[in-house]
Amino acid sequence: MPHQTSILRASSSASNPASRLSIISGHLTGAQPSSNTSNNLSTSPTQSRNISSSPSFNMSSQPEHPTLLIPGPIEFDDAVLQSMSHYSESHVGPGFVATFGETLSMLRKLFQTTASDSQPFVISGSGTLGWDIVAANLVEPGENVLVLSTGYFSDAFADCLKVYGASVDTLKASVGSRPQLPEIEKALKSKKYKMVTVTHVDTSTGVLSELQKLSEMVKSVSPDTLLIVDGVCSVASENIEFDAWELDGVVTASQKAIGCPAGLSISMFSGKAMDAFRARKSPPATYFASMKNWTAIMQNYEAKKPSYFATPSPQLIHALHTALSQILAKPLSERFAKHREFSDKVKKAVTELGLKQVASNPDDQAHGMTAMYLPDSVKATDLLPKLFKSGVIFAGGIHREIAAKYVRFGHMGVSVTDPARSDVDKAINALKNGLSDCGYQKA
Structure with a gap:
């Protein structure tokens, strides 16, 4: 069956949040989403x-x-859960600073980057915060973004980009498939895009997108365009070679294949992406998610220097440190x-x-x-x-x-x-x- 793919132009407003809530609330019961009825989670057995x-x-x-x-x-x-029981400590004390610094360095190994100008971020928040970091810092209002859609979460990323003023085109594949390279190439040749976003694994469909060939094509057709990957449901279960594939950003979260409790937004950005941020004409329309506020903090922590912008979660960082140590103990x-x-x-x-x-x-x-x-x-x-x-x-x-x-x-x-x-x-x-x-x- 041929792929049915179409480019959808962004509307002036984001999708209805109430509609999203209806869909999300039924995911454990499988209830049909409806704008007229609510899903009753109490029909499932009590999870004692x-x-x-x-x-x-x-x-x-x-x-x-x-x-x-x-x-x-x-x-x-x-061992990961036991790490959460670490005694309370100062987030600028030497013990925690050392742990956080090692954690950031281990993330480089997980993402397979040795580039000195690549930049990891670990910030309290869910995977969704990664979208805000990308949308608020790497795109300015009116700039074009091409979203490759393979399901619900790809579309949600598009909605986030629209909130920050991006002009979004969505290349949408039929359910269960993904946009193909010739279609993406045609779209890239049609106009100048600041960024292409791809959801590596869309959690709503289980569709896996291919990154290496996509990156090669984007670099060939539109070398200035940033390639940003939503890796929330792929990092630590799917191979991602950040440097070798010339990716510009990967955002993920702690609670999936990394194996750490929810609460941490984890991301890696290339030197090219960081340069794009520094070249902005206007300041990012965010405070907590601003790379301006977080970059020096992350760099200081990785250098084992105490630093402060907003309080991190020491217990979650300890859990992440343990999870990464386990992951990296083997090839x-x-x-x-x-x-x-x-x-x-x-x-x-x-x-x-x-x-x-x-x-x-x-x-x-x-x-x-x-x-x-x-x-x-x-x-x-x-x-x-x-x-x-x-x-x-x-x-x-x-x-x-x-x-x-x-x-x-x-x-x-x-x-x-x-x-x-x-x-x-x-x-x-x-x-x-x-x-x-x-x-x-x-x-």
Whole structure:
């Protein structure tokens, strides 16, 4: 089936936040989003976490709990959670400054950059803050941005850019696919774009975008254009070679494949992107998200010098330090291979059940999550509670066009890298039994 892609011009106002809330609120129940009805999350079983002195099924010291296999937040390693219990300390004291500095340096290794002018940022906030950092600092009002859309979160990034005054064109692919290079090249030749944004893995569809060839094409056709990657659902599960692929920015968050509790916006920008910021004609229309306010702070911390603009979260930084230390203890190539291995296992099981993926082309399928269509006879609102009773939590659909038709299975981080865990096998069995309990039998 040919890709159906179109460029959509930005409207003068951002999308309706109430509509977004309706979609988001149903993602655990799979309820059909509606502007007239609210999703009732109380229909799912109560998610109690009874603290017990006995170890849980995977010998973890955590209280027994349903295994969280949504596309983030993910299950966390015990050592990461224990890092959160670090005693209170000054955010400008020598101990914390050393930890934060090491954390920033480790991020360079995770993103695979050795360029001295690349700049990491770790700021309290969610992954969404990364969009604000990009939109407020790297684009000025009226400048053109091309957004490559593969789902809900790509479109949300476009909305954020519009808020800060960017003139946004969206190259939108049909559900489950991604814009193709010839279409992108044609758009880049049609006008001068300050920036191209691409969502590496759109969490709403599980569509994986290819970065290396995209970067090569952008540099060839429009070398001054910045290439910015939303890597919220890809960093630490998909290979990202920041320097080798000449990326200009990658924004992500702590709670997905990195494996740290939510609360940190993490990003890396190239020297070219930082130069673009410094060349602005007008100051950024933000205070907390301003690179002007944060760049020197990050540079000082990485140099192990105390610095202050706004108070960081010492406990979360300790947790991130632990998570990164674990990730970097082995070659990154092994980590990415393990995610591919488990992804293949999940997708094989999904196919054997007679289910289809939202991302139909294997080349477009993420390795840290799988979005799968349900049989016509099965509703997400029936299946998800059955999975929960089996001790597994999946996410419902969130893409506006297909929200009630699919569910999402996250398989990243310790659920695939820790050999002592059986999270994925447990989830596959729960899915088989849940579908059967819903009356589904493969034809």
